[in-house]
Each structure stands twice: as C-alpha cells, then as structure tokens.
Amino acid sequence: MIAPHGGTLVDRILSGDALREARQRAEELPKLVVADEIAGDARNLARGVFSPLDGFATSAQFDGIVNEERLPDGTIYPIPIFLTVDDAESVSEGDEVVLCALSAPDVPVALMTASEVFEWDKGAAAASVFGTDDTDHPGVAGYHSRGDYIVGGPVDLLDNDRGPFAEVNLYPVETRAVFEERGWRTVCAFQTRNVPHAGHEDLQKTVLGLVDGLMIQPIIGKKKPGDFRDDVIIAAYDALIGSYFHPGRVFLNILPTEMRYAGPKEAIMHGIMRKNYGCTHIIIGRDHAGVGNYYGEEEAIEKFEAMADELEIQPITIRGDFWYCCTCGRVASNRTCPHEGDVCLSFSGTQIRQMIVDGVPPRPEIMRTEVFEVIRQFDNPFVD
Numbered sequence: 001m002i003a004p005h006g007g008t009l010v011d012r013i014l015s016g017d018a019l020r021e022a023r024q025r026a027e028e029l030p031k032l033v034v035a036d037e038i039a040g041d042a043r044n045l046a047r048g049v050f051s052p053l054d055g056f057a058t059s060a061q062f063d064g065i066v067n068e069e070r071l072p073d074g075t076i077y078p079i080p081i082f083l084t085v086d087d088a089e090s091v092s093e094g095d096e097v098v099l100c101a102l103s104a105p106d107v108p109v110a111l112m113t114a115s116e117v118f119e120w121d122k123g124a125a126a127a128s129v130f131g132t133d134d135t136d137h138p139g140v141a142g143y144h145s146r147g148d149y150i151v152g153g154p155v156d157l158l159d160n161d162r163g164p165f166a167e168v169n170l171y172p173v174e175t176r177a178v179f180e181e182r183g184w185r186t187v188c189a190f191q192t193r194n195v196p197h198a199g200h201e202d203l204q205k206t207v208l209g210l211v212d213g214l215m216i217q218p219i220i221g222k223k224k225p226g227d228f229r230d231d232v233i234i235a236a237y238d239a240l241i242g243s244y245f246h247p248g249r250v251f252l253n254i255l256p257t258e259m260r261y262a263g264p265k266e267a268i269m270h271g272i273m274r275k276n277y278g279c280t281h282i283i284i285g286r287d288h289a290g291v292g293n294y295y296g297e298e299e300a301i302e303k304f305e306a307m308a309d310e311l312e313i314q315p316i317t318i319r320g321d322f323w324y325c326c327t328c329g330r331v332a333s334n335r336t337c338p339h340e341g342d343v344c345l346s347f348s349g350t351q352i353r354q355m356i357v358d359g360v361p362p363r364p365e366i367m368r369t370e371v372f373e374v375i376r377q378f379d380n381p382f383v384d
C-alpha cells in the first residue's frame with residue numbers, strides 16, 4: 001500500500017470519551033462561524049484527506065506553500081488550506097474556538113486551537129497559487145473576498161457526519177482498507193466533476209488494463225451555475241458502473257471539497273489527496289482543474305510529470321483531443337485518427353448539455369442511453 005503523503009495519515013476525528021469531553025468543553029468556548037467550504041476543509045483535515053496537514057495553515061506553512069510549494073519540512077504541498085477572519089480581534093493566539101458552518105451555525109463542527117493569527121497579502125498569494133492576478137479568475141476573486149487575517153492551528157473533529165452521500169463517502173483510512181481487501185496493489189484515481197460520456201468510459205477502461213482497480217472520485221460540493229448537480233453525477237455513474245463495468249475492478253467514492261481552479265497546482269493537490277486515499281496512480285488530462293484560458297493545455301501534465309518521483313503517486317497522462325470516430329469505429333483522438341469532418345462526433349460538454357435540456361438522446365457512441373435516461377429523470381440536473 002502506498003504511504004500517505006508526508007508519511008502519516010492524519011486522524012483527528014474525536015470519538016468516545018474524548019468526544020464527550022470535547023463537546024462539553026465546546027459549550028463554553030467562543031464560536032467561530034466559517035463558510036461551509038472552510039468547515040469542509042476542517043473535516044478533510046481531520047479525516048486525513050489533506051495529510052500531512054492536521055490543521056489550518058500557520059504562517060510558516062502558508063509562506064512555504066505559497067512561495068515554494070512546500071511545507072517547512074520540504075514536503076511538496078501546492079495549495080494552502082487556510083482559515084481567515086475579518087478582524088484581528090475575533091480570535092487571539094492561544095484561544096480555543098469552536099468552528100461552525102454558516103449553513104448550520106448551531107452545529108459545532110470542530111475544535112480549533114488558534115496557534116497563530118497573522119496578516120496576509122491576498123494579491124501576492126493569489127498570484128502565486130493561481131498564476132494570475134486577474135480578478136476574473138474565480139480563485140483569485142475568492143482570495144480577495146476572504147478576511148484580512150489568517151488563523152492557523154490544529155483542528156479536532158466533533159461532528160463526523162458523512163453528509164448527503166454517506167454510502168459513497170469513505171475516508172482515506174477506509175478506502176485503503178477496501179483496496180487492501182480487494183487485493184488491489186495498484187489503484188488509479190479518476191477525478192471528475194461531470195457526468196460520464198463514452199470518452200470517459202473508454203479512458204477508464206483503457207486504464208483498467210494497466211492497474212488493478214479504478215477509483216472514480218467525483219468532487220462534490222460548491223459548484224458554478226450550469227454545472228451538473230452532485231446527485232446527478234452520482235446517479236449517472238451508478239447507472240454506468242452498474243451496467244458496464246466489472247464490479248470487482250471499480251469503486252465509486254466522492255471527494256467532498258471545492259474546486260479551486262488552480263490548474264497545474266491543483267492537479268498536484270488532486271494527486272496528493274488521492275495518494276492519501278490509497279491510490280498509486282491518477283489520470284491527469286488536458287487542462288486539468290483549469291478554468292478559462294489561464295493555463296496551457298498540457299501545463300498540468302508537465303508539472304505532474306516533473307514532480308512525480310517525489311510525489312510517489314504516478315500520473316497517467318492523457319494527451320490529445322478526443323472524439324468518437326465513425327470511420328475508426330471507436331473513441332479516437334488527434335493523436336490516433338486520421339479522419340475529420342462529420343465522421344468525428346464531439347464529446348463537447350456544451351453539446352451534451354444542450355441535448356439533455358432538449359430531451360434529445362445523444363448517440364450511444366457519445367453517451368450511454370442508461371446514463372442519459374438517469375440524468376433526464378431529474379427535473380433540473382444543473383446547479384442554478
């Protein structure tokens with residue numbers, strides 16, 4: 001089994017007596033209400049998804065990650081996980097606070113010891129993490145909208161609710177046990193935020209010729225308007241896997257976190273998280289985790305390949321522009337197929353979306369009928 005990133009799988013989920021004692025203490029502690037995504041980060045920190053991080057970034061961690069893509073001990077880490085407050089008075093160094101999510105402010109999510117409170121340069125951090133200072137970039141805009149002070153320190157989870165998709169929300173320690181039990185020595189992660197089309201299926205099955213198992217892992221959480229809803233993505237994959245995959249070779253498990261649209265750096269982050277879940281490989285494709293035209297098409301692939309030895313999780317890099325070629329009679333790409341024109345059927349997300357809106361089934365060469373029908377059962381499969 002591949003070692004977790006940095007060597008230690010973090011587990012700060014409180015249970016038993018420690019949980020009872022912490023819940024009691026929490027009643028007396030000041031409450032810090034944070035955005036739902038930050039509460040989600042706290043859960044992921046405690047559950048080991050962001051290992052070796054066991055808390056929100058301290059100043060040394062923040063500076064190291066932002067400026068060098070490394071933790072103070074030299075471990076690669078490309079994107080900071082941090083908590084901010086609007087004014088320095090809300091938390092003092094050394095305080096213990098209770099984190100609550102904005103959408104459920106009465107539920108204590110985690111305890112946090114504020115080991116540090118410090119100012120940060122939003123513009124400089126955003127430019128370094130996202131490679132641009134353009135405030136039209138959603139990640140850059142997000143940094144500018146955050147508080148002026150960062151609060152760093154370890155978290156302990158009080159509320160270990162698995163959320164709305166509990167049956168497909170296993171934590172890293174649990175997916176590792178599943179892979180072990182199935183005897184998978186090599187496991188490839190497939191990162192997605194979309195419903196599957198035939199090009200995805202072809203790629204996933206090609207990879208199953210290279211590794212023992214495939215973990216399809218949709219990112220679940222805050223999305224942009226027009227994106228597919230989380231429940232739609234899960235239902236669509238259930239339909240595909242149930243009918244067309246060898247059940248002993250594929251595992252569907254969500255990753256509840258937000259897309260940060262940091263392109264190449266986020267590709268590395270996606271690799272680190274999947275390594276923590278026990279994956280030995282991850283598929284990295286064109287413009288992975290990109291948005292707009294901020295990153296070169298193969299920038300994420302090149303960055304991952306350059307860091308792969310140190311990261312240990314290996315990228316399976318997919319170059320090319322894919323379509324279904326009626327002449328070749330298979331999924332093809334500009335690297336494999338000499339044909340062009342009408343015989344090449346596009347997997348364009350925009351076109352597939354439009355067909356779903358219009359109720360016109362795509363050809364099965366583009367999307368499985370079962371998948372299309374499941375999506376059509378939802379009144380509105382898209383995020384408003």
Ligand SMILES: [Zn+2]
Binds near residue numbers: 326327329338339
């Ligand atoms: Zn062809």
